Amino acid sequence: MSNPKFHPLDALNGVDISSASALVKQRYGSVPLRFKDAEVVEPPKAELIPFLEAERKGLDGSALPAAPPRIISLTFHPQDTKVFAEAIVNVDSKEILSIKQLGDIQGPIDMDEYKDVEMACLKHPTVLAEVEKMKLPTGTKIICEPWIYGTDDANEKRRLVQCYMYVATSDHPESNFYSLPCTFAPVFDLQSLECVRIDHLPTGKDHSTQEVQPWKAVEPVEYAEDLIKEPIRSDLKPLIVTQPKGASFTVEGERIKWQKWDFRLSYNWREGPVLNNILYDNRSTFHRISLSEMTVPYADPRAPYHRKQAFDLGDFGIGLTANELTLGCDCLGHIKYLDAFRVNAHGEPVKMQNVMCIHEQDAGIGWKHTNHRNGIATVVRNRQLVIQTICTLANYEYIVAYIFDQAGSIHMELRATGILSTTPIVPGLDNPWSTTVAPGVAAPYHQHIFCLRIDPAIDGRQNTVVYEDSLPMPVDDMNPYKVGYMTKQTRISHSQGFSDSLESGRVVKIENPNIRNTISMHPVSYKLHAHRSQMLLMHPDSINTQRAGFATKPFWVTKFSEGELYAAGRWTNQSHASTGVDEWVKRNDSTENEDIVLWHTFGLTHNPRPEDFPVMPAEIITVSLKPSSFFNLNPANDVARSSQQQNKSVLHEDRSVIVVNGNGRANAECCS
């Protein structure tokens, strides 16, 4: 049974937003406020852990320690000021704990200002004057895509966006305007909605730009079913997943139980889904797992493109941009959808429908062994539980899935899909930092660099990160045949970032040094199956690297500190430098047998293919956390065996059997 009151880890809800904003509005009296983001301030671990541990011990209701108070953070601008402030509100006691001005930082883009500037840009005389020059045929229209400004000037104090402009050749709701980029890009002030300047985009091989020219009509490359030229394939037969007895998971409030797993699923505007207090068979494994940041820098060295570096979590938010998922489109089988809430500019709650889904999938064979002496086999399938959110960041989609399996592993799967960010190029030309994906359309090289935040609780909160290298043994009396190899463990005793090593097959583990596995005699641990990737390619002195220190090393270990949730720091929009993990490690905290956090940076260097356009086939990255001496044997040893009685597979019969049997000429065999 879940706590009848809110659980301390429950996601932000409508009541939180209304009560908190009411108190802040009251405080400001007649001054109208413009709200930006609302989030739950998670209780300090000192209060939270005793509560969670009591729950884990099975205590309930009155036997539980008092739940920590529910604290909400609201960020806002008093109207017509440049002041950006944060209120911390206790919505249980209905009191404002603090209001502080956040000073010289820019908060993330929010939905309302995004729409406002889009409108302002499309109406602005300076912009319309440029559009005039394109002499567009009737029926075409102009699309404005506001893009995070990034930054290249430490003295820039305005709140800016760069508007990339495109041509849509029809009113079709899915017309692919990204295949018709314009050559000018207005810069707007998000607060005054003034047009700061018009940037002209280089369209050749160098930095040179030119005035807007009359538009030469080209065919857009479409993806909408009723716009594409190719006929839709007609020879794919339906594949349906049926679960006649329903799903195997249960959802009580935000507490999910499935196959010995028991965890809380929270959600916020920034990280989207957050996994909390993850128990397996009532043993704690991880305290909190979330995607903490992603940066997407572009390789085009020319202005204004050098500023194209989105921090898709800090600047926009995966939670805020999540798709409303649709039954039967985004998953198969029995699907549970979950909603979430955001605050709007007026401080009102807005429900975001179906931003997460939960379902099961069959992932092939989980384990199998056949006794070759008698041919008798045991097969167990690999059933998985999937928590999925899909977010749209302007042109691009990310599918974020947390996957649990029956062998004690947790996987984070990222699928990158959607439409490439495109730039105009003189037809027939190409340049060395992009791929031409359509006539007059270049798709610049770029990187997607993610950081997964792992707050472990391997049988308790005192853990140590160790990396293990597999190395040849020295050639000596112990190793006379020169075949031996061993592992070398390196403990991360103090907060730091460290490198991967392909040569030594480096594996990163999170151990509890206080508890040993009774079989292997090794400390109980989970190992990280990292995604080995190229790190940030920009020069160390570039503003892009300065802002994204986390993207320079694949692994970071910090001592847990309240509020340190985001790899590049809390405020990334127009940031000049990182205030994140690369800074925190400098404290040189002790991280051995402590409450620690492991940060894993990984990504894609994405040099586009024409095959990635108009919409790219999903590129899949998986990072896994697998038990290593956490259990005494295969945790899936007790999973029901795979059987035709349950699976009801169907034999596909045809003539080929004859030929494949090698008796193609012996029709007699036909019916054998």
Next chain:
Amino acid sequence: MSNPKFHPLDALNGVDISSASALVKQRYGSVPLRFKDAEVVEPPKAELIPFLEAERKGLDGSALPAAPPRIISLTFHPQDTKVFAEAIVNVDSKEILSIKQLGDIQGPIDMDEYKDVEMACLKHPTVLAEVEKMKLPTGTKIICEPWIYGTDDANEKRRLVQCYMYVATSDHPESNFYSLPCTFAPVFDLQSLECVRIDHLPTGKDHSTQEVQPWKAVEPVEYAEDLIKEPIRSDLKPLIVTQPKGASFTVEGERIKWQKWDFRLSYNWREGPVLNNILYDNRSTFHRISLSEMTVPYADPRAPYHRKQAFDLGDFGIGLTANELTLGCDCLGHIKYLDAFRVNAHGEPVKMQNVMCIHEQDAGIGWKHTNHRNGIATVVRNRQLVIQTICTLANYEYIVAYIFDQAGSIHMELRATGILSTTPIVPGLDNPWSTTVAPGVAAPYHQHIFCLRIDPAIDGRQNTVVYEDSLPMPVDDMNPYKVGYMTKQTRISHSQGFSDSLESGRVVKIENPNIRNTISMHPVSYKLHAHRSQMLLMHPDSINTQRAGFATKPFWVTKFSEGELYAAGRWTNQSHASTGVDEWVKRNDSTENEDIVLWHTFGLTHNPRPEDFPVMPAEIITVSLKPSSFFNLNPANDVARSSQQQNKSVLHEDRSVIVVNGNGRANAECCS
């Protein structure tokens, strides 16, 4: 329509075996022959390609050039001799083309000798004398597991196996004797079936061994449903894949067609499934793809373990050890099974039932884009075609799957499962090259190093391998903001092996330099999504490395040469040195715009976990071949959109909706 006669690429069949062995027996008259392996000798490309190209152009029946003759290779021993010979037979013209003695090499283990030596060992007085010393309780029995001998002596001319011995505590057909290893290991001569010697196994931390001691009863760790202690999980509900209109693929003889793919699926005792003449939309992509070799060296530096280095393809064969797949256990949905044939010791064909299966699977979202302005989304699912074979190599299983998708990619997925190779260890002790997985049972560290052979035909047979590094641009006038990066292509102009580079995000491509993509203006190509792995850990001077040169570099390029199919050479059993790809590259052939072969070496450094015992959860490796400028746009742009009408998903409803909506206290919301 497939050729009514055998197709030149058809797998070995019963008729081939009977006709070929009859001719060879006839030649030897009264001398009885002991047959080992039979295989089809693929026609030389000079004869094959014109035939395949004519087929591709749609010619048929009489319009086709004459099919090359069907040539069969039979290896055999004239009884009671050490002679090992190969006959090459034309089964169309019924003539023996050649018989040659193969000299000082050992052929692979075959099914019959494997069983013979197992029996001989269990009956042998010397072995029984050792078993005596164990003073086993009644009801227990001894299991003999013959293991490939490897080699450490260039002068060893005998055909040897090492028999590892285990205790089974019951007659149960799935009793896990691997968890009860004995401390002695007889060595047998496979031809004379003599016991050459008894090796005693080190059970401590050093090389020392001791006489066989009375057995101390320990509990085996079981995996059989009716032997395990844990109750089987009862809370997993069925998940059924239904395909009401059947499967989307067609099988004509050995020609498979699915979603614009058209290829031939062959099979042999060694490589198992082989993909031939792979066309997409009637454009050629790859001539032949197969797993060419795998070596599994162990890290334990002590005799006799230093010889534990299986070449699972060359020493045994994936095709020969393939499981008979069972409907509803190994896959879901509509499944097509294929059989194959092997030769037995008497030269007779033996049918191997259901050694391959073909089915479709849903692999989640293929691509998606949502227009954030109106929320309208297009989702396409990722349907795949899977060709699967599962082989059991004594204790261990490999699941080999070739997967085709709708976006022009081919994936090879390997799942490593089954039971660890175990060794005895004094309870309470451990050593630095193994993990204790049960009381008295050590699982030594080892590597699984695979080599995928890719014979490309990217729009023709003249191809070039290029590797592409992503590198920062120099900081100069072109790159004033220091953010630019570009790619650097390196052409492999001559046969060689080369390294991976994590730092430069190296990508290996196979290009056709003679044909350019009209959009990107790049040569048409496929890129290899390699599995970045640690290479062979054994010392370069060790016999293990000498035998497995292919395992020292992740990439090799050779000029195509008839018969060069196996990365470690044709004969691996007790080999002293490689005769494979590392030797062939020394020819320094020109490989630019030539008929070339790309070899990809990858693997797992497997330092076992207790969680890998008794049967390990499948460890999955995927290597992909993806089009890169081969198509002008996303090849899956024309796949039917995902819709509830087809997918028939079901909404999972429960109380939680209330709480998750953040209105846990407002029951009114319950029915909204």
